[in-house]
Amino acid sequence: MKAPALRSAASLGLVAIAGTALLAGVHHLTAERIAAQERRAVLEQLQEIIPAGRYDNALQDDWISFTDEAHFPRGQQVIAYRARRDGLPVAVILRFAAVNGYNGPIHLLAGIEADGSLTGVRVTSHRETPGLGDAIEVARNDWIRSFDGRSLRSPVPQGWRVRRDGGEFDQFTGATITPRAIVEAVRLALDYYAANRRTLFEAAAPERKESP
Numbered sequence: 001m002k003a004p005a006l007r008s009a010a011s012l013g014l015v016a017i018a019g020t021a022l023l024a025g026v027h028h029l030t031a032e033r034i035a036a037q038e039r040r041a042v043l044e045q046l047q048e049i050i051p052a053g054r055y056d057n058a059l060q061d062d063w064i065s066f067t068d069e070a071h072f073p074r075g076q077q078v079i080a081y082r083a084r085r086d087g088l089p090v091a092v093i094l095r096f097a098a099v100n101g102y103n104g105p106i107h108l109l110a111g112i113e114a115d116g117s118l119t120g121v122r123v124t125s126h127r128e129t130p131g132l133g134d135a136i137e138v139a140r141n142d143w144i145r146s147f148d149g150r151s152l153r154s155p156v157p158q159g160w161r162v163r164r165d166g167g168e169f170d171q172f173t174g175a176t177i178t179p180r181a182i183v184e185a186v187r188l189a190l191d192y193y194a195a196n197r198r199t200l201f202e203a204a205a206p207e208r209k210e211s212p
Contacts, residue, residue, distance in 0.1 A: 042060060043059070043060055045109060045122060045124060046059055046060070046081060046093055046109065048120065048122055048138075049093055049109055049110075049111035049119050049120040049121075049122060050083050050090070050091050050093060050111050050119055054083065054085065054090055054091070055083035055084055055085050055090050055091075056084070056085050056086065057082070057083065057084045057085075059081050059082075059083055059093075060081065061205065062081065062082045062083075062084065062205055063079055063080060063081045063082065063205060063206075064079075064080050064082075064200070064203045064204075064205060064206070065077050065078065065079050065080070065206070066078055066080070068192060071188045071189065071191055071192040072096050072097075072188070072189075072192070073099055074099050074105075076096060076097055076099070076105075078094055078095065078096045079094070079095040079096075080092050080093070080094050080095075080200050081093040081095070082200070082201055084201075089114045089201045090113075090114060091111055091112060091113050091114060091119055092111070092112050092193065092200050092201070093109055093110065093111045093112075094108075094109070094110050094112065094189050094192075094193070095107075095108070095109055095124075096108055096110070096185070096189060097185070098181040098182045098184070098185035098186075099181070099185070100177070100180075100181040100184070100185075101126060101127070101128055101133070101177070101178055101181045101182075102128055102129065102133055102175065102177040102178050102181075103126075103127040103128055103129065103133070104126075104127045105126075106123060106125075106126040106128065106136065106178070106181060106182060106185075107123065107124045107125045107126065108121060108122065108123060108124065108182065108185065108186070109121065109122045109124055110147075110186055110189050112189070112190065112193045114197075115151075116151050116152065116153075116190065116193060116194055116197070117149055117150065117151040117154075118147050118148060118149060118150045118151065118186070118190070119148070120144075120145070120147065120148050121144055121147040121182070121186055122138060122144060123136045123137055123138070123144060123182075128175070128178050129175065132172060132173075132174050132175035132178075133172070133175045133177075133178035135172050135175070135178075136178060136179065136182060143170060143172070143179065144182075146169060146170065147186060151190065152187075152190050152191070152194060155167070155168045160183060160184075160187040161180070161183060161184075162176060162179050162180050162183060164176055165180065167183065169183045
């Protein structure tokens with residue numbers, strides 16, 4: 001009785017080992033492809049904000065990460081991609097979140113020219129209410145394009161609010177919280193850039209090239 005049982009156990013063990021090896025092999029073969037697809041997707045998002053013809057460095061390899069509770073609350077890690085041409089600063093793209101969205105954080109990319117004006121803002125992910133808050137998506141509404149060319153000087157500080165609060169940015173019918181959160185988050189990002197421009201461009205990129 002013991003011999004058949006041992007043979008069965010050995011067979012099951014071999015099947016388990018073979019299955020594990022197969023899964024490991026498939027993961028090895030697909031991981032690089034998946035990583036490459038993810039990098040292409042990120043690069044496409046970045047190029048929506050700063051066209052590739054404006055810089056000559058490897059944008060996805062020239063980045064730093066940092067935290068700053070005053071400007072990017074709740075301990076979030078901010079990624080700054082630096083665009084350069086002939087070694088000179090062109091713009092920076094900050095990846096961060098507006099933490100006060102209606103249904104949770106709203107993840108953003110904000111491009112800021114070397115002079116402090118916005119090249120554009122895009123929403124990368126969110127959980128806002130379909131049909132109301134999702135008007136922040138560029139595919140659904142042009143509202144997010146209202147940030148193009150804006151800076152801390154245009155509008156003046158009190159203008160960095162939605163119209164309901166006395167500012168210059170439109171809100172959505174039935175969904176004021178969502179645009180309010182984005183306007184405030186983008187203003188804080190511009191504040192951070194104004195105070196830390198030199199550091200953002202001069203800090204050394206990490207040894208690990210791929211951004212998190």
